[in-house]
Amino acid sequence: MRSLWQPIAQIALVLLTAGIIAAQPSTTTFTLTGPTSYWPNLAGVVTSPYYGTVYTNGPTVPVICDDFADDSFIPEQWNAYVTSLSDLLAGTWGTPDSYLKWGGQTNSVTGSDGLGDSWSLTQDQAYEAAAVLAIGILQNSSILAVQQEYSFALWELFDSNSSGGAFAQLANNGDSSYEGPSAYLLMAAVNDAKNNVGPSGGSLSNYLGNYNVTIYSYEDPKYGGMTPKCGSNLNQTCSSLPPQEFITVSMAEPFSPALLSLDLLGVVGVVLFARRRSVLRRA
Numbered sequence: 277m278r279s280l281w282q283p284i285a286q287i288a289l290v291l292l293t294a295g296i297i298a299a300q301p302s303t304t305t306f307t308l309t310g311p312t313s314y315w316p317n318l319a320g321v322v323t324s325p326y327y328g329t330v331y332t333n334g335p336t337v338p339v340i341c342d343d344f345a346d347d348s349f350i351p352e353q354w355n356a357y358v359t360s361l362s363d364l365l366a367g368t369w370g371t372p373d374s375y376l377k378w379g380g381q382t383n384s385v386t387g388s389d390g391l392g393d394s395w396s397l398t399q400d401q402a403y404e405a406a407a408v409l410a411i412g413i414l415q416n417s418s419i420l421a422v423q424q425e426y427s428f429a430l431w432e433l434f435d436s437n438s439s440g441g442a443f444a445q446l447a448n449n450g451d452s453s454y455e456g457p458s459a460y461l462l463m464a465a466v467n468d469a470k471n472n473v474g475p476s477g478g479s480l481s482n483y484l485g486n487y488n489v490t491i492y493s494y495e496d497p498k499y500g501g502m503t504p505k506c507g508s509n510l511n512q513t514c515s516s517l518p519p520q521e522f523i524t525v526s527m528a529e530p531f532s533p534a535l536l537s538l539d540l541l542g543v544v545g546v547v548l549f550a551r552r553r554s555v556l557r558r559a
Contacts (some may be wrong), residue, residue, distance in 0.1 A: 299369070300357070300369060300375065301357045301358050301359045301363070301368075301369050301375055302357075302358050303355050303356060303357055303358065303495050303500075303501070304330055304331045304332075304355070304356055304358050304492070305329075305331060305332050305353060305354075305355060305356075305502075306328065306329075306330055306353065306354055306355070306356040306492050306519075306522070307328050307329045307351060307352070307353045307510075308326060308327075308328040308339070308348055308349070308350060308351055308352045308353075308519075308522075309327055309328050309329065309336060309350065309351050310326060310327055310328075310350040310351065311327055316420055316423075316424065318424040318427075318428070318446070318451055318454065319428075319445045319446045319448075319449035319450075319451040319454075320445070320449050321442075321445060323423065323424045323427035323428070324338075324339075324340045324341050324410075324413050324423075324426075324427045324430070325338035325339060325340055325413060325414065325417075326338070326339050326340075326341060326348070326522070327339065328522070330356075330358075330490075330492060330524060337524055337526075338414060338524070338525075339492070339522040339523070339524055340410040340413055340414075340427075340430070340522060340523040340524070340525070341427075341430075341431075341520050341521070341522055341523075342377075342378075342406050342410070342430050342431070342433070342434055342491075342520075342521050342522070342523055343377060343431070343434065343435065343520035343521045344431035344432070344434070344435040344441065344442045344445075345435045345437075346516070346517075346518055346519060346520045347515075347516050347520070348519060348520050349506045349507075349514055349515070351506070351507075351508070351510060352504060352505065352506045352510075352514060352519060353502075353504065353505045353506075353510050354494060354495070354501065354502060354504035354505070354519050355494075355495040355500075355501035355502045356492035356493055356494060356495060356522075357375040357376075357492070357493045357494075357495050358490060358491075358492060359373065359375060359376060359490065359491045359492075359493065360488070360489065360490050360491075361403060361404070361407055361484065361489035361490070361491070364376070364399075364400060364403055364491070365400055365404075371383065371399075371400075372398075372399040373399060375493055376399065376403070376491060376493050376521070377434075377493050377494070377521040378399065378402060378403075378434045378521075379397075379398070379399030379402055379403075380399065383398055383399050384396065384397070384398065384399070385397045385398075385399065385401075385402035385433070385434060386436075387432065387433065387434075387435075387436025387441075388436055388438075389432060389436065389443055389455075389459045389462060389463070390438060390443055390444070390455075391443075391455065391456070391459050393459060393462075393463050395433075395463070395466045397466065397469060397470065401469040401470060402433065402434070402469070403491065404468075404469040404480060404484065405433055405462075405465040405466050405468065405469040406430055406433060406434070406465075406523060407484055407487070407489045407523070407525070408464075408465040408468055408469070408475060408480075408483075408484075409426050409429050409430040409433065409461065409462070409465050410430065410489070410523045410525050411487060411489075411525055412426040412461065412465075412475075413426045413427055413430070414525055421454075422457075424454065425454055425457045425458040425461055426458075426461055428442045428443065428445075428446060428454065428455075428458040429458045429459070429461040429462035429465065430462075432458065432459075432462055433462055433465070433466070442458075443455050443458065443459070446458070468480050485528065486527065486528055487525050487526065487527060487528055488524075488525070488526045488527070488528050489523065489524070489525055490523065490524045490525075491521065491522075491523050492521065492522045492523070492524070493521050494518045494519050494521070496518070504517060504519060
């Protein structure tokens with residue numbers, strides 16, 4: 277009689293091997309579409325949220341830009357690596373995660389806001405801080421000034437540059453009054469990430485567990501991605517590359533005891549069926 281555990285072991289080996297071979301995040305077609313009406317801007321820069329689709333024929337969703345160093349065009353389309361924050365924190369694609377735009381080589385994100393505050397974060401901590409700021413952007417959609425301050429705080433987190441960073445843009449365009457509030461939001465998120473403390477108390481891990489946070493990072497054509505497309509018909513060459521990196525946020529699905537019960541019943545059913553087949557074969 278063939279042991280029941282032999283096919284199970286073979287399946288496990290196949291799954292393990294497949295995981296080793298496919299040791300990179302999945303990819304998707306990312307399309308930045310933008311709204312049909314006016315986009316609010318501050319200091320001559322359009323602030324988040326932007327809008328786009330994160331897979332072919334998908335719904336239009338808010339997308340948060342975390343990249344002040346590069347440019348975006350409306351519309352544009354390119355291939356993106358899809359990295360959930362939970363996978364990043366688990367080290368699923370390596371530590372540091374080289375598929376992300378920031379901290380992938382040194383596992384460090386450092387900067388200074390020009391107001392006396394500085395930060396040095398691991399890649400994990402930096403993207404946790406980015407998640408806090410992205411959530412703040414979406415939560416303050418009814419208060420434009422606060423939403424824009426969150427947007428500049430997120431840009432400064434990853435691209436702190438005394439001459440060309442986000443806060444320098446505020447100062448150079450006569451909007452320096454936004455710099456202090458933006459710096460406050462930035463350093464609050466930085467400290468939350470360093471100390472694992474949520475914005476309203478409790479642990480940051482529990483706070484972020486209420487959300488699905490996903491990062492969309494450019495897949496260069498030399499690694500298999502499509503050549504980015506721009507223009508009204510997406511048939512033109514983009515005038516600058518690489519594209520920016522984006523983050524999406526949605527509420528996590530609540531835990532469902534009923535759903536868990538159904539899953540467990542399914543597992544029990546499979547086991548009983550396998551045992552019954554084993555008994556019948558011996559008969």
